[in-house]
Amino acid sequence: MKILVLGSGLLGVATAYELGKRGFDVTVIDRQKTAAAETSFANGGQLSYSHAEPWANASILPKLPSWMLRSDSPLVFHPRADWQMIKWGLSFLRNCTKTRADIATVNLLRLGLYSRERMHVIKNDEGFDFDYNDKGILHVYGSHEELEHGKKQIEFQEKFGGKEKTLSRDEVYALEPMLSHSERNIVGGIHAYNDESGDANTFCVKLAERASQRFNVKFEYGVTVKELKKEKNKIIAVSTDKGDMQADGFVMALGSYSSVYLRQIGINVPIYPMKGYSITLEANELCPNISITDGSHKIVYSKLGKRVRVAGTAEFAGYDTSINEKRIEPIIRAASSLVPKADWSQEIKKWACLRPSTPDGPPIMGRTPYNNLFLNTGHGTLGWTQAAGSAALLADIMESKPPAIILHGLTLDRYKV
Numbered sequence: 420m421k422i423l424v425l426g427s428g429l430l431g432v433a434t435a436y437e438l439g440k441r442g443f444d445v446t447v448i449d450r451q452k453t454a455a456a457e458t459s460f461a462n463g464g465q466l467s468y469s470h471a472e473p474w475a476n477a478s479i480l481p482k483l484p485s486w487m488l489r490s491d492s493p494l495v496f497h498p499r500a501d502w503q504m505i506k507w508g509l510s511f512l513r514n515c516t517k518t519r520a521d522i523a524t525v526n527l528l529r530l531g532l533y534s535r536e537r538m539h540v541i542k543n544d545e546g547f548d549f550d551y552n553d554k555g556i557l558h559v560y561g562s563h564e565e566l567e568h569g570k571k572q573i574e575f576q577e578k579f580g581g582k583e584k585t586l587s588r589d590e591v592y593a594l595e596p597m598l599s600h601s602e603r604n605i606v607g608g609i610h611a612y613n614d615e616s617g618d619a620n621t622f623c624v625k626l627a628e629r630a631s632q633r634f635n636v637k638f639e640y641g642v643t644v645k646e647l648k649k650e651k652n653k654i655i656a657v658s659t660d661k662g663d664m665q666a667d668g669f670v671m672a673l674g675s676y677s678s679v680y681l682r683q684i685g686i687n688v689p690i691y692p693m694k695g696y697s698i699t700l701e702a703n704e705l706c707p708n709i710s711i712t713d714g715s716h717k718i719v720y721s722k723l724g725k726r727v728r729v730a731g732t733a734e735f736a737g738y739d740t741s742i743n744e745k746r747i748e749p750i751i752r753a754a755s756s757l758v759p760k761a762d763w764s765q766e767i768k769k770w771a772c773l774r775p776s777t778p779d780g781p782p783i784m785g786r787t788p789y790n791n792l793f794l795n796t797g798h799g800t801l802g803w804t805q806a807a808g809s810a811a812l813l814a815d816i817m818e819s820k821p822p823a824i825i826l827h828g829l830t831l832d833r834y835k836v
């Protein structure tokens with residue numbers, strides 16, 4: 420069976436690998452020259468399987484008014500006459516209740532834990548290096564209020580298989596001695612000891628190579644999708660700048676752009692670009708080795724081999740991927756106070772890209788009203804974490820097998836499209 424996967428980011432490549440492994444005849448197309456050249460290029464590196472609280476939760480509501488007035492806050496809206504952004508924003512606000520956040524948490528955690536399992540299968544089968552680190556993720560807190568919120572979240576997640584440990588300040592320093600140099604007041608932490616980190620770009624590029632070598636998956640780069648051509652409840656071709664491409668089945672994995680092409684065929688998925696930034700610099704021996712989440716500044720830190728990557732913040736600015744220095748400065752400020760012993764005087768690589776985000780948090784995978792069109796998109800802040808699990812689940816669906824975990828809350832059915 421011939422499958423055309425649209426997009427060679429983490430989700431497209433992982434899906435193509437999984438489908439190729441199961442005997443499908445797979446071709447991947449992408450407008451870029453290599454795999455992982457857009458959002459999957461320089462992300463925060465965290466495989467944050469256990470961190471399942473969505474951005475849309477009740478604790479964010481009181482912070483929003485002050486954040487929206489400051490250009491250096493963790494989340495910024497640039498108001499514009501963009502109906503998709505307004506709709507998405509209203510839906511995000513509707514999801515900021517405890518009940519809705521709890522539902523999303525349970526669904527995200529189930530997918531996260533399964534993704535860990537699938538990531539280990541790929542790691543063991545392929546054995547390539549991607550600056551993988553299994554020390555877990557250390558969440559640090561600067562206020563008792565935030566630490567209490569974090570503790571309640573882990574207690575809730577424990578009922579659904581989440582495993583994390585609360586730490587005192589001394590235990591934080593014992594786990595990561597380099598944090599004792601921090602200029603911040605750290606009141607405590609949470610160790611997500613089953614979480615991991617690694618370089619998503621290296622992983623994705625190497626996985627694409629393996630998919631091609633082992634399962635004959637074909638990658639056609641420099642091909643831009645223009646539209647999906649439909650006939651009744653079937654997709655008959657994808658029109659591209661290089662001509663029409665036919666297949667028996669199609670997988671939509673165009674990241675933030677998925678919604679643009681789905682809307683053309685009447686599928687209104689609420690995926691909107693949430694812009695984020697990262698900086699990368701050379702690590703020295705005084706940099707922490709464990710991946711860190713600094714929740715109050717909404718930034719994450721990962722040591723990727725000899726480099727340090729710091730990423731985060733959210734900006735709603737449509738499909739603009741340009742680098743706004745005003746958004747980079749707070750990341751550098753927050754990171755240099757947390758990790759003052761890194762060499763902040765060196766040249767720093769800056770990057771910005773668009774998280775394909777849903778207002779409630781979980782991705783959208785599986786079937787559509789077109790019987791040969793499948794989705795693996797909308798993974799927002801957790802696409803690296805969830806790529807391996809999402810790929811295996813979509814492959815189950817495409818093989819008409821019962822999926823390995825319940826898909827409730829992870830499919831299109833949860834929205835009225």
Ligand SMILES: Cc1cc2nc3c(=O)[nH]c(=O)nc-3n(C[C@H](O)[C@H](O)[C@H](O)COP(=O)(O)OP(=O)(O)OC[C@H]3O[C@@H](n4cnc5c(N)ncnc54)[C@H](O)[C@@H]3O)c2cc1C
Binds near residue numbers: 674697
């Ligand atoms: C700053 C930042 C930090 C992050 N940190 C983390 C983290 O620590 N952990 C984590 O789990 N996740 C993280 N994420 C999220 C994660 O990177 C994304 O969820 C993931 O990369 C999305 O992958 P994707 O394959 O859906 O999209 P993409 O990687 O964007 O892939 C989509 C592909 O579609 C192609 N494309 C788009 N339109 C067209 C077209 N018309 N024709 C042809 N090709 C097209 C693009 O070229 C691209 O290659 C972060 C994201 C950002 C921005």
